[in-house]
Amino acid sequence: MKGNKILNNDPSLYLALIHHPVLNKRGEIITTSVTNMDLHDIARSCRTYGIKKYFIVTPIELQKELVDKILSYWQELEAIEFNKDRHSALSLIQVVPSFDDAIKEIEILENGNTPLVTATSACPNTKTSTPEAYMKTLSEENRPGLILFGTGHGLSSQITEKCDFMLMPIVGKAKDHYNHLSVRSAVAIYCDRLYREKDK
Amino acid sequence: MKGNKILNNDPSLYLALIHHPVLNKRGEIITTSVTNMDLHDIARSCRTYGIKKYFIVTPIELQKELVDKILSYWQELEAIEFNKDRHSALSLIQVVPSFDDAIKEIEILENGNTPLVTATSACPNTKTSTPEAYMKTLSEENRPGLILFGTGHGLSSQITEKCDFMLMPIVGKAKDHYNHLSVRSAVAIYCDRLYREKDK
Numbered sequence: 304m305k306g307n308k309i310l311n312n313d314p315s316l317y318l319a320l321i322h323h324p325v326l327n328k329r330g331e332i333i334t335t336s337v338t339n340m341d342l343h344d345i346a347r348s349c350r351t352y353g354i355k356k357y358f359i360v361t362p363i364e365l366q367k368e369l370v371d372k373i374l375s376y377w378q379e380l381e382a383i384e385f386n387k388d389r390h391s392a393l394s395l396i397q398v399v400p401s402f403d404d405a406i407k408e409i410e411i412l413e414n415g416n417t418p419l420v421t422a423t424s425a426c427p428n429t430k431t432s433t434p435e436a437y438m439k440t441l442s443e444e445n446r447p448g449l450i451l452f453g454t455g456h457g458l459s460s461q462i463t464e465k466c467d468f469m470l471m472p473i474v475g476k477a478k479d480h481y482n483h484l485s486v487r488s489a490v491a492i493y494c495d496r497l498y499r500e501k502d503k
Numbered sequence: 504m505k506g507n508k509i510l511n512n513d514p515s516l517y518l519a520l521i522h523h524p525v526l527n528k529r530g531e532i533i534t535t536s537v538t539n540m541d542l543h544d545i546a547r548s549c550r551t552y553g554i555k556k557y558f559i560v561t562p563i564e565l566q567k568e569l570v571d572k573i574l575s576y577w578q579e580l581e582a583i584e585f586n587k588d589r590h591s592a593l594s595l596i597q598v599v600p601s602f603d604d605a606i607k608e609i610e611i612l613e614n615g616n617t618p619l620v621t622a623t624s625a626c627p628n629t630k631t632s633t634p635e636a637y638m639k640t641l642s643e644e645n646r647p648g649l650i651l652f653g654t655g656h657g658l659s660s661q662i663t664e665k666c667d668f669m670l671m672p673i674v675g676k677a678k679d680h681y682n683h684l685s686v687r688s689a690v691a692i693y694c695d696r697l698y699r700e701k702d703k
Contacts, residue, residue: 340540344685351675351684388683475551476698483588484551485544488691491684495692498676 314441315413316497317449318349319358319405320486321462322366325455332461335454337366342373342396343389344487350392352494355412355447357395358405367398402451402462409447418449421468422458423493432468434496440468450493452486514641515613516697517649518549518690519558519605521662522566525655532661535654537566542573542596543589544687550592552694555612555647557595558605567598602651602662609647618649621668622658623693632668634696640668650693652686 320341323334337359349357359370376382377393399405409418421437424430432440441448451458451466463469473492475482484492520541523534537559549557559570574593576582583590599605609618621637624630632640641648651658651666663669673692675682684692 344688347684348688350681351673351677353676353678388681391681392683473551473695475694476553477551478553481550481588481591483592484547484691485687487685487687488544488548491688491691492695494675495673495695 314438314445315447316352316354316441317356317358317405317409317418317447318345318354318490319360319399319402319449319451320345321402321451321453321458322359322361323363323401324459324461325453326457326459327455330456332459333455334361334363337361337370339373341454341487342370342393345490346392346395347389348487348491348494349395352498354395354494356397356408358408359396359398360400360402360405361398362400367400370396370398402465405449409449413447416445416447418447419444419467420449420451420465421470422451422453422463422466423472423489424463424469427471428469430466430469431471433471434493437468437470438497450497452490454486514638514645515647516552516554516641517556517558517605517609517618517647518545518554519560519599519602519649519651520545520686521602521651521653521658522559522561523563523601524659524661525653526657526659528656530656532659533655534561534563537561537570539573541654541687542570542593545690546592546595547589548687548691548694549595552698554595554694556597556608558608559596559598560600560602560605561598562600567600570596570598602665605649609649613647616645616647618647619644619667620649620651620665621670622651622653622663622666623672623689624663624669627671628669630666630669631671633671634693637668637670638697650697652690654686 322337324332325335327333346357361367374393374396377390383390399408419441451462473484473489522537524532525535527533546557561567574596577590577593599608619641651662673684673689
């Protein structure tokens, strides 16, 4: 649909937290565990910023069962009555076994329209983009967006090579360039930047 | 020091997470529990953005002992070797029994200079400020800043009435104006906004 210049001012955004394939400290490919806090905090950020779905990507069936068990609690009437806002945020979560499955799910929801995928990178390269430019491209090409976040020590190249864009890294203000945010904090900041840039 | 127009382009910022006095669901004043995740995630955001100290405000001695026990682990050689970045972030934490004690600690560190205090508020009032204006005032008045975040259902008026400013609320993009970020996510976004605005 490239070349279609009818602007879609409200592109659909999706988010995926990748548990495999990601790297460990030594750069080896591993599968990380799902954590309860990632489910809650990231779902709340997604819900606040209007992200359409939050995919948990893990190939491990027992991890999927664990997430489904947590989510099923928040579908119960008692939990909804206790905290309907949390129920609403967690309803955005879907567990999928792989990155490709997340793409397929988005295509189903977007009538066959394939998302433009971005991750974040500390090393600028030819795919590097500002949040503003990424959102502008989604609008111009009338495409949904998928933003990837890695767990462990980051996404493996098997995933990053499939990305259409790489968002500029978050650079803090520490004099020694310390930059070790939690993935939950990074998600919150990128959500804010993506939508604030659009408003300018 | 009002009227001093020598700009301090790098004002000292401090952050406090208030566990008392905060409100519960019914608007009653309570004391909330410290959570491990708040210690880690918020310390990492503070460290990334150059916040000078992260105060945990709780009057409960057993809670202070709990935090000190967690922090003491991260002072051990084994932990430093395992993850020196985490050690570095958690070194910013100090437990104080009250808001007034946080102010006193900052005055000691800043040679008697009292911080201009801000919190965040969903209800705009005469104290409402943008992050940019808050940072500009700190620079112009050569004052340190203290940013407060509440736990539970938010800060009690005993605290907010002591604030010099109230930062504008984070407004997301959900069509129904859903806005229930975790305090960890809110801290990350405000850190980013405070410093990004300054760079414009």
